[in-house]
Amino acid sequence: MVHATATAPRSGALSYFEGDEEAKARGLFQLLREDGTPIDEQVVSGFDRALVRELFEGMLRIRVTDARMMALQRQGRVGFYGEAIGQEAAIVGSAAATEPADWIVPALREAGVGLYRGMTLDSYIAQIYGNAEDPTKGRQLPCHPCDRSHHYVVMSSCVSTQIPHAVGIAMAMKLSGDRNVAFGYMGDGGTSEGDFHVALNFAGVMKAPCVLICQNNQWAISTPGAVQTAGETIALKGVGYGVEAVRADGNDVLAVYQTVKYAADKARRGGGPTFIELLTYRVSAHSSSDDPSRYRDEAITDVWRHQKDPVRRVEAFLTKRGWLAAGEKEAISARLEADVRDAIARQEAVAMPALSTIIDDVFEEPTWLLREQLTELEAAPRAKSPHAH
Ligand SMILES: Cc1ncc(C[n+]2csc(CCOP(=O)(O)OP(=O)(O)O)c2C)c(N)n1
Ligand SMILES: [Mg+2]
Incomplete structure (x- = not known):
């Protein structure tokens, strides 16, 4: 895990966070255009090469791992899998803004946060097999990893229960004088559950040191994002609870990092909670048990899969900066794929609990x-x- 040495530069784009309460919950914070060119060169110049390359590698790791694990599921070697294809920027950009002692309470698609923080591929894959090396002893559905040493809490399958858990951890930390931050994740569907509203209310009233992140991938299985709120955006749900709410482009890894870092720094200073909506798209099926072609227009998915692809965007940025040489992406992917294949081979040989x-x-x-x-x-x-x- 690498942390930016540069502090957030002051410039026009960052005044987004200092702007009108509702405007930043209605707008869309971006640092990179779809073609990878910076919208605000001054802010983007605050990012160092090592961090952006680390973000890129973290995103590629999710892509390569998901592709291998889906293949295993189709071969009948694991029972179930949920991919995060197309959401890599939201996952890795937010993970990079966390500190090692912070606590992560993930929802469905944040295994990449755990991996970025240091969870090993072996531990992740052991959980998917439910074998004797699985820390949860085969009791959880696959894709419910945990990692105590990196403060990555095991996921509760019930949608949105993660938010009160994260807020509760944050409240406890505040009471005990612990200066760390709790990160709670949810999907767009999660924001329609009662638990979300209870948690936001507690977070606001108690000024809990937490960052609540909604990966708005515009689908909750077959339910479209449009019916999760009659309001203009999901982020606006935070405003009613007096919780600062920010909406950002979830496929722009630099914008995600900057937004989550802003919220985490604020929480660490005692400034209370932030609710962040990261706009992205669930390019894959909900899980290996789902066929989205039955309920949505896959022509729209293709636009997100290609033109709006978060990996392609940061790759273009790195290439234009001269920070990624020709053929390097392929070499990194091949190394990551070898890591995954090795871990699968080791874990497939482990007995059941x-x-x-x-x-x-x-x-x-x-x-x-x-x-x-x-x-x-x-x-x-x-x-x-x-x-x-
Ligand atoms: C309380 C509850 N209701 C229903 C389900 C079944 N379920 C699992 S995931 C899911 C949709 C979640 O959508 P969203 O919150 O947008 O997350 P995403 O899958 O898009 O990441 C549903 C309805 C559940 N696990 N828990
Ligand atoms: Mg969703």
């Missing part, structure tokens, strides 16, 4: 009834698992 782990972690000493049930289960013929060894 021992049956006895099924009664772990509930009581310090399992009750006699649980022990009796375990004995019966161990004697019963086990259904054959595709991953059993």
Whole structure:
């Protein structure tokens, strides 16, 4: 994980954050055009080469990993997968603005945040297999990784429950004098759940040191973003709770980084919460169990897949700056792909968790009834698992 050595430069574009409360929740903060040229050269010159290359690599890692894992799912080697293709800038740009001691409460598509913060590919892939090296012992749906050492909390599958969790962690940190920040993620669909509204209210009233990030990928399975609010934008939902709300281009990794850094710095100074809407698009299906061609116009998806692709945008920026040589993207992708293939090979060889782990972690000493049930289960013929060894 690399952090920008340059502090946020003062310039026209940054006055976006200092502007009218509603204007920054209605607008769209951008630093790069779709072709990768800077909108505000002065702000963009504050980014150093190492950081932008690290962001680019983090984005490529998600792309390469998702492609391999989807292939495994289609081959029947893992049960389920949820991709984040097209959302890499929102994920990595926000991850880079976190500090190691901060806490991350992810929703569905933020595994890349964990990987950027140092979660190993082996741990991530072990969770997808649910094998003996999975920290959650095979109890979670695939794509629910966690990493205690990098403060990456395991995801609760129930949409939007992550937001009160993040706000609660932030409130606890404030009470205990801890100066770190809690990051809570959600999708656009998540902002229509009661938990979102309860959490925003607490965040505002308690001035909790948190950054609440909505990846507005414009779909909640088959529900289009347009029905998540009668208002003009999702970000405006924050304004009613007295929480500073900012809307930014989620496919512009520099804009994402700058926005989330602004919010994180503010929270660290004791300035309270920020609600950020990152506008992006769910280019992939909702998950390996979904077929979006049944409910949406894939011609629109193609525009996001190609013309608005976040990887292409930062790649063009790096290339124009002379920070990425010809053939380097391919070389980085090949290295990342080899890493993923190696981790898959290692994890596919790991056995499933021992049956006895099924009664772990509930009581310090399992009750006699649980022990009796375990004995019966161990004697019963086990259904054959595709991953059993
Ligand atoms: C409380 C609850 N309701 C429904 C579901 C089923 N479900 C899983 S993901 C999802 C859509 C989430 O959409 P969004 O919040 O936009 O996130 P995205 O999938 O787009 O990242 C739904 C309805 C659930 N997991 N939890
Ligand atoms: Mg969504």
